[in-house]
Structure formats: C-alpha cells, structure tokens
Amino acid sequence: MKKFYLTLCCLFVLNGCSHLDQYMNVSANASAQEKFRACALTEAQTKLKNGTLFAQDMSATKEEIVNTCLKKMALEAAGIDSEAQSITSGILNSLQGLK
Numbered sequence: 001m002k003k004f005y006l007t008l009c010c011l012f013v014l015n016g017c018s019h020l021d022q023y024m025n026v027s028a029n030a031s032a033q034e035k036f037r038a039c040a041l042t043e044a045q046t047k048l049k050n051g052t053l054f055a056q057d058m059s060a061t062k063e064e065i066v067n068t069c070l071k072k073m074a075l076e077a078a079g080i081d082s083e084a085q086s087i088t089s090g091i092l093n094s095l096q097g098l099k
Helices: 002-015 018-024 032-050 058-077 081-098
Strands: none
Touching: 032 058
C-alpha cells in the first residue's frame, strides 16, 4: 500500500515535469518492473486526466490499475497487444451489422 501511495505522489510530482515521458515510455528490452511502472503511471495519469482517479477508494483504484497493467503485459507477452483491439472491433462491428 505504501508503494502505491509513493507511486501516486511521484506521479503528481512528475506530472509537472517534462521528463515524465522517460518513465512512461520504455523500450521493448525493459525489465518487467520497468514495463509495469510505465503502465501504472500511464493508467494513473489517464485516470487523473479523466477525473476518475479518486472516484473509488484507493484500494479499488490500485487493484484496477494493477489488473489492467497485468492483463496488458500478459497480452503483450503473448503477442496479442495492439491486434486485440482491432480484432475485437471487427468482430463487434460484424455482429452489430447482423442485428
């Protein structure tokens, strides 16, 4: 829990810095921890911009960000990261046409 609060504090501090991109964009050769940190920062910043970062309690927000990032990393490791969105969109559009 302390790490989550520390990450959020770092996000707020780094949010004003122009160097935030170096923490949010990592190379393909980055460690799993670096990739997770980049994903968590991106998700937290997205929620902050959308005004949903504090819509739930901290525990629920933390779990949501952790689960989202773990799923993204697992899909990426399986080679189904960016393709998944377009495949799913195509399927849904086809099914919507049958409606």
